[in-house]
Every structure is written in C-alpha cells, then in structure tokens.
Amino acid sequence: MVRDVVRYPDRRLKTPAASIGTPGPADLRLAEDLRDTAQSYPRTVGIAAPQIGAMWRMAYVDCGQHKKVADPHPPFWLIDPEVTSADGQEVGREGCLSLPEITANVRRATEITVDYTDLQGERKQITTAGFEARVILHEIDHLDGVLILDRVSSLLLDVFPRKRR
Amino acid sequence: MREIAITAVGADRPGIVSAITGALLEMGGNLADVRAALLRGSFAIVLVVSVPDDVSEDSVKDVLDPVAEEFGLGLWIGGADEAGNGADGESCVISVYGADRPGIVNAFSRLLSEQAANIVDLSSRVVGDPPIYVLGIAATMPAGMDPEALRQKLSKLAEATGVECSLSLDADEII
Numbered sequence: 001m002v003r004d005v006v007r008y009p010d011r012r013l014k015t016p017a018a019s020i021g022t023p024g025p026a027d028l029r030l031a032e033d034l035r036d037t038a039q040s041y042p043r044t045v046g047i048a049a050p051q052i053g054a055m056w057r058m059a060y061v062d063c064g065q066h067k068k069v070a071d072p073h074p075p076f077w078l079i080d081p082e083v084t085s086a087d088g089q090e091v092g093r094e095g096c097l098s099l100p101e102i103t104a105n106v107r108r109a110t111e112i113t114v115d116y117t118d119l120q121g122e123r124k125q126i127t128t129a130g131f132e133a134r135v136i137l138h139e140i141d142h143l144d145g146v147l148i149l150d151r152v153s154s155l156l157l158d159v160f161p162r163k164r165r
Numbered sequence: 166m167r168e169i170a171i172t173a174v175g176a177d178r179p180g181i182v183s184a185i186t187g188a189l190l191e192m193g194g195n196l197a198d199v200r201a202a203l204l205r206g207s208f209a210i211v212l213v214v215s216v217p218d219d220v221s222e223d224s225v226k227d228v229l230d231p232v233a234e235e236f237g238l239g240l241w242i243g244g245a246d247e248a249g250n251g252a253d254g255e256s257c258v259i260s261v262y263g264a265d266r267p268g269i270v271n272a273f274s275r276l277l278s279e280q281a282a283n284i285v286d287l288s289s290r291v292v293g294d295p296p297i298y299v300l301g302i303a304a305t306m307p308a309g310m311d312p313e314a315l316r317q318k319l320s321k322l323a324e325a326t327g328v329e330c331s332l333s334l335d336a337d338e339i340i
C-alpha cells in the first residue's frame with residue numbers, strides 16, 4: 001500500500017527508530033508499503049520506515065536501472081542494519097523524499113559492508129560501493145533520525161534549492 | 166502579505182543585522198530569503214521580507230532610515246519580483262579557480278549568458294599569496310540544454326583563460 005511520506009519538519013524524521021529483531025507479519029506489511037511507496041515516486045532509489053511514519057529500523061533500496069550504478073543488487077530490504085566497515089570518502093549530491101525542495105552535498109564512505117536481517121529473519125551481509133553505498137548510508141541515517149541537512153559541512157554552501165518538476 | 170526587497174551596504178560593524186531585522190520584526194515583517202556577506206571591509210545584506218498588505222515601501226523606509234543613519238548604511242527598498250527566472254532546466258554548480266587576473270568572472274558569466282543559462286548564486290574572492298581567484302556559480306540551464314555541451318564549452322573557456330573549472334550537476338535521484 002502506498003503510504004503518505006512524512007516531510008520535515010515532522011519530528012518523527014529526527015527520532016531514532018526501534019529495532020525489529022525477527023520480522024513478523026506486521027513487518028512484512030511494512031516492507032510491502034515501503035516498496036509500494038518508493039515505487040510510486042519517480043527516480044526514487046530508497047526509502048526508510050520513518051519516512052512513512054513507521055518508527056522501526058527497516059529500509060528499502062532499489063538502485064536497479066539507475067545510471068550511476070553499473071551492477072546494482074536486486075531490490076532489497078534492510079532490517080536492523082549495522083555498518084561493520086566503511087572505507088573511502090566522497091562528496092556527492094543527495095536529494096531526499098522527506099526534503100523535496102532541496103538537494104545537498106554530503107560526504108559519505110565509498111565502500112561499505114553492512115550486516116542486516118532480511119525479510120526471512122536471517123542475518124545477512126552486503127558489501128557495496130559508490131552510489132549504492134551512499135543510498136544505504138542515507139537510509140541508515142533515517143533510522144537514526146539524521147537528515148542530509150545534519151550531514152552538510154555548510155548549510156550556506158552545500159544546500160541547493162531543487163527545481164520543482 | 167506582500168514581499169519587499171531591501172539591500173543595505175556599509176562599513177562593517179557589529180549589530181547591523183540585528184538592528185535591521187529588529188526593525189522589520191517590529192513592523193510585522195517575516196523574513197523570506199536573506200544573504201549577507203562581508204566583502205573586505207564592506208558589509209552587504211539583501212533581504213526579501215513579507216509584510217502585511219497595508220505596509221508600503223515608504224513605511225518600510227521610514228522604519229529602516231534611522232537604522233541606516235545610525236550605522237552609516239546605503240539603503241535601497243523596492244518591490245520583490247516573484248516572477249521566475251526564465252531558465253527552467255537543470256541546476257548546476259560551476260567552480261572556477263586560478264591565478265588572479267582581471268576578467269575571470271566576466272568571461273564565465275558571459276559564456277553562461279550566451280548559453281541562456283541563468284545565474285542564481287555567485288560568490289568569488291581572492292585568497293592566498295600568490296593570489297588565487299576562486300569563483301563559485303550556481304546556475305539554471307535552459308530547458309533541454311545538454312549538460313555535456315556546457316561542460317565542454319566551460320572547459321574550453323577554462324583552458325583559454327588559464328584557470329581550472331568543474332561543473333557539477335544536481336542530483337536527479339531521490340533517496
């Protein structure tokens with residue numbers, strides 16, 4: 001089901017989400033809602049549960065067909081993700097569904113390994129780089145109540161108004 | 166509510182922003198966008214403020230004149246233009262740096278103007294010794310413009326001018 005997207009200054013976006021542990025039926029419904037909501041917006045490659053008002057540590061990532069990602073993983077859900085290693089640093093421009101009017105330059109690791117639980121409740125590990133790593137780190141930030149505006153080195157120089165489309 | 170644009174420039178000293186915004190707040194103004202910067206010894210501020218419909222530009226002037234007097238500021242007040250900028254294509258940021266010499270801003274702004282790109286933000290300064298000129302421009306390209314074509318023109322100009330130049334495009338995807 002497509003859910004309404006929460007936009008800043010809604011305080012839920014600044015609130016850390018709770019761990020899920022072993023996913024149950026409600027979590028599987030949340031997973032579907034995340035996918036449906038992300039797919040209902042053009043060019044949207046990831047969404048985190050707090051962005052639809054669900055304060056649980058789950059995110060959905062789909063970098064398929066994205067021009068910046070040569071070899072994307074198939075769409076996947078991250079439950080209780082934890083970054084176990086991060087290397088490299090790069091500044092890149094990010095836009096966020098919850099801050100639709102701006103984009104911002106954010107410094108992120110370029111290569112990461114993340115442990116997470118999949119929808120079957122199994123603990124998995126993903127290693128990825130570049131834009132897909134950026135997307136995962138952006139979603140994990142959402143689970144911690146962190147927005148791109150918290151990540152810029154300068155609100156003056158690194159935040160740009162986005163053209164309305 | 167209507168919007169009014171205000172610029173004030175003068176020799177720098179503490180308290181200018183506080184005095185101007187305090188006077189505007191008192192007359193029911195609500196700040197929209199503000200840019201202010203210290204350029205060498207001159208402090209410059211541009212504000213767009215929304216005011217109640219019955220507040221005229223003259224009454225804003227009446228409120229700010231004493232502040233301008235106190236701080237020695239040159240003041241300009243006028244109606245704010247809400248119209249768009251004409252260029253409605255992709256946004257981009259152009260960064261230029263190189264050995265300081267006259268004509269860098271002019272060369273790059275002329276190129277953008279010839280391409281019908283619209284500058285929405287620009288700042289530049291001379292830093293270091295020997296002096297390096299650094300210039301940052303945010304611009305909107307006309308609809309349908311190929312960013313790669315602009316990138317090539319910019320790098321050709323950079324080469325001709327003897328400066329370094331890079332073009333970064335807005336993020337297209339949403340995370």
Ligand SMILES: [Zn+2]
Pocket residue numbers: 095096097098138142340
């Ligand atoms: Zn986001």
